[in-house]
Amino acid sequence: MAQQPTTTILRSPLGRVRGLGSARGGTHHWFMQRVTAMALLPLTIWFAISAVTVLAHASYEQAALWVGLPWNAVLLLALIFATFHHTAAGLQVVIEDYAKSETSKLVGILLVKAICWLVGLLATLCVLGLAID
Amino acid sequence: MSSMQDSREAAMIGRRTDGTTVRRPLSPHLQVYDMLQMSSFSSILNRITGVVWSFGILLVVYWLLALALGPETYATARAAFAHPIGQLVLVGMTVAAWYHTLAGLRHINWDIGRGFSIPAMYRSGWAVFIGTAVLSIITWLPAIPGAVEFITAQINANL
DSSP: OOOOOOOOOOSOHHHHHTTOSOOSOTTHHHHHHHHHHHHHHHHHHHHHHHHHHTGGGOOHHHHHHHHHSHHHHHHHHHHHHHHHHHHHHHHHHHHHHHOSSHHHHHHHHHHHHHHHHHHHHHHHHHHHHHHHO | OOOOSSGGGGGGEEEOTTSOEEEOOOOOOGGGSOTTSHHHHHHHHHHHHHHHHHHHHHHHHHHHHHHHHOHHHHHHHHHHHHSHHHHHHHHHHHHHHHHHHHHHHHHHHHHTTOOOSHHHHHHHHHHHHHHHHHHHHHHHGGGSTTHHHHHHHHHHHHO
């Protein structure tokens, strides 16, 4: 038989219930994962079709011109933002599920967010550079 | 009671209606499941392909960076992607992308409250597997020399 766990409570019943209940932010992460997924559906299909039909056999000049076209640049920026938002949200859930300690969980999530921000900004800079000059 | 080392310990302690604490029973772990059954296999594959694409997106950013840096770096990137290993990685990424996309559609269908029955779960699961194979082949068809010409010739001959 497992040992019966015990807790000693010195707080009043009112003190114990205060601050519990909905944090009013619990579904935001989950919801945004679905929103970015739906945004990524047309964006990824557009990029896949472009990659196969245009970019696969484009010269440097043609590829640079393609990325710099206003519509393509805007869609690429949207693709980058939605992808890194979705990636960070997804990896966060994976870390939360498997991380053994609070420390590794916190460090892991912060590291994923930092990398997603930095690489996402780098990709944004690349697109803007090609679109503006 | 000693202090908790792991936050998951909190979920292990429940309360009876009379207020006394009780250690909750553990559910069976992974060994009791057939890991190749549709439900768990399609689920874990969705997570794996999602993690795979965390690295796939780095390849897209590498391509963008090479393009932004100029013709020399772009030529290097193109050579890397054209290398047999590069092509193999891209094929793998294509399969992972289509799987994660179709499995994501399956999840959105669940999120709006549809397709929860066991037969529907099997149907959508097979649709995702077959769809992944078909779309991956279609994506890489233009890369096979003469494949597109052959198919259009076949279509024209049969019209």
